[in-house]
Amino acid sequence: MDHRAFTRTMRILESRYPVEDWARGMTPFEILISTILSQSTTVANERRGLNDLRLRVGAITPKRLAETPQEEIAKAIWHAGLAKQKAPRIRGVAKALLDGHGDRLERILGLPTERAREELMALRGVGPKTADVVLAMAGGHPTFAVDTHIARIARRWNLVRQSDYESIRAALERWTPPAKRKPWHLAIIAHGRTLCKARNPRCAECPVRRDCDWYQRKRPREQRTRRVPRRSDKGLRAP
Ligand code: SF4
Numbered sequence: 001m002d003h004r005a006f007t008r009t010m011r012i013l014e015s016r017y018p019v020e021d022w023a024r025g026m027t028p029f030e031i032l033i034s035t036i037l038s039q040s041t042t043v044a045n046e047r048r049g050l051n052d053l054r055l056r057v058g059a060i061t062p063k064r065l066a067e068t069p070q071e072e073i074a075k076a077i078w079h080a081g082l083a084k085q086k087a088p089r090i091r092g093v094a095k096a097l098l099d100g101h102g103d104r105l106e107r108i109l110g111l112p113t114e115r116a117r118e119e120l121m122a123l124r125g126v127g128p129k130t131a132d133v134v135l136a137m138a139g140g141h142p143t144f145a146v147d148t149h150i151a152r153i154a155r156r157w158n159l160v161r162q163s164d165y166e167s168i169r170a171a172l173e174r175w176t177p178p179a180k181r182k183p184w185h186l187a188i189i190a191h192g193r194t195l196c197k198a199r200n201p202r203c204a205e206c207p208v209r210r211d212c213d214w215y216q217r218k219r220p221r222e223q224r225t226r227r228v229p230r231r232s233d234k235g236l237r238a239p
Contacts, residue, residue: 001157005211006175009157010184012207017190019183021137028105028138029097030060035133036089036125037080049080062105065094089125096123109139116141128165136185142178144169144185149192156196156214 001009022043023031033053038046050060056076057064065073074087097104108119113135120131132145146154146168154160160171176184195202201214209215 001159001211001213003175006157006159009208009211010176010180010187013187013191014180014183016207017187017194019186020190021186023137026138027060028109028134029062031138032093032105032126032130032134033060033065033090035130035137036086036093037077039082039086041081045079045081049077052076052079062094062098065091066098092124093126105138109135109141113141113143117143128169132169136182142173142181144172144176144181146172147189148198149189149196150185152198153188153192153196156201156212158213 023034026034030050034046034050037049037053041049053073053076054060056072057068068091070087070091073090074083077083077086077090080086108116110116111119116135116139117128117131120126120134121128126134129145129147132143133147135141135143136145146165150172151163151165151168154168154172155163159175160167162168172184173181191208192198195206203209203212203215203219206212206215
């Protein structure tokens with residue numbers, strides 16, 4: 001898929017999937033905790049873990065979580081999975097952010113994007129994906145966070161040869177205007193959940209299959225879309 005096809009594809013997906021901003025109404029710290037909880041689980045289970053954690057500690061703030069024993073956090077987030085790994089990360093990040101008046105995260109988000117990204121990734125337990133999600137969803141920064149849906153679809157669209165996080169992010173950011181990074185990030189995730197699933201993607205119903213490299217490669221030869229003749233092809237055909 002080239003740049004033009006990518007832009008055409010994203011316009012189609014953007015109109016098909018209205019923006020569902022899951023972070024609306026959440027504090028930046030809640031968005032960070034929600035992103036940590038979301039690793040390797042479903043949206044429903046992440047939300048359940050977040051709600052149970054809120055019930056357990058009263059309010060999801062750095063202070064409350066830093067004061068809560070790790071075992072209690074692990075019990076509260078059980079539904080989100082990997083509780084034994086996520087609980088120390090959540091407590092560790094809460095403690096790290098608990099300096100001064102407890103507003104360190106807001107101050108980080110007020111920095112220029114690259115600086116803010118570095119500071120977030122310097123927190124133990126915060127990797128590039130978590131940092132990019134928080135930057136985009138909590139700070140309005142023009143980062144293109146890459147989750148499993150986006151990584152899979154970028155490969156299917158042949159956007160990048162490499163499969164590492166930074167290469168996929170760089171490719172998407174290169175072709176996406178800054179103001180579109182958040183809505184297009186959300187649109188690709190919605191597409192990955194709805195049609196372009198990991199197993200058995202529903203290509204027959206897909207509105208962007210015309211430009212999809214994976215579809216053009218995998219579907220039977222006789223069903224492939226006939227290439228629309230270019231202007232330069234005119235006159236080359238036999239009468
Ligand atoms: S055609 Fe199939 S593989 Fe390509 S984007 Fe659509 S659902 Fe995904």
